[in-house]
Amino acid sequence: MRISVQEDSFELGAESDAFAAGIENAGAVVTFTGVVRDADQGGLQAMEIEHYPGMTEKALTAIAEEAVKRWSLADALVIHRHGRLAPGERIMMVATAARHRKDAFEAAEYLMDYLKSRAPFWKKEILAGGSADWVAAKDADEDALKRW
């Protein structure tokens, strides 16, 4: 299991290859990548991601450990960036490896649902005019936890 909270970007291919190379006895590897989206179509200049050093790593580790246990994963990976990101840049990725794809997919969704609402990150959108807005948490994100 690897958890990385980092300012630098990451190579999707290299991370996926390295993750898959270390796996034994798993027939399914799922990866998910989150990208900075320009919701206002042209209005977004940057996304600033703040986090709580120390708690972030602890929370992500606890979430990933729970996923490994529940879906008997062969391995799990979480990379999440912080700092200032431009539209189109990768924000984060998760990878899961399991014997069968259903477990790998479900575990990846679980990781995503939990790290959206239970890992201490906060997003701020910097708009073209210079104004800035903190992204509000959505009720739907909180509701998504109930299915687990």
Next chain:
Amino acid sequence: MDVLYFAWVRERIGLPRERVETNAATVADLVEELRGREDRYAAAFADLSALRVALDQELSDFDSPLDGVREVAFFPPMTGG
């Protein structure tokens, strides 16, 4: 104890962390003390339903006791992913 603020709570109060000497028994008591300090604290803590709290880096509740706690953090609901 150390009190930390993140995101708009940090912006509203105007600092990321501070050392607070307090005898507050619970998080809610600490919030009451902070609210009484200055308008910027009162503004940040106006609506507790918009805030979350962590005690020693674990998510917690406003009625939790502060006994033995070294680090309290206040922040809005998280928006990772």
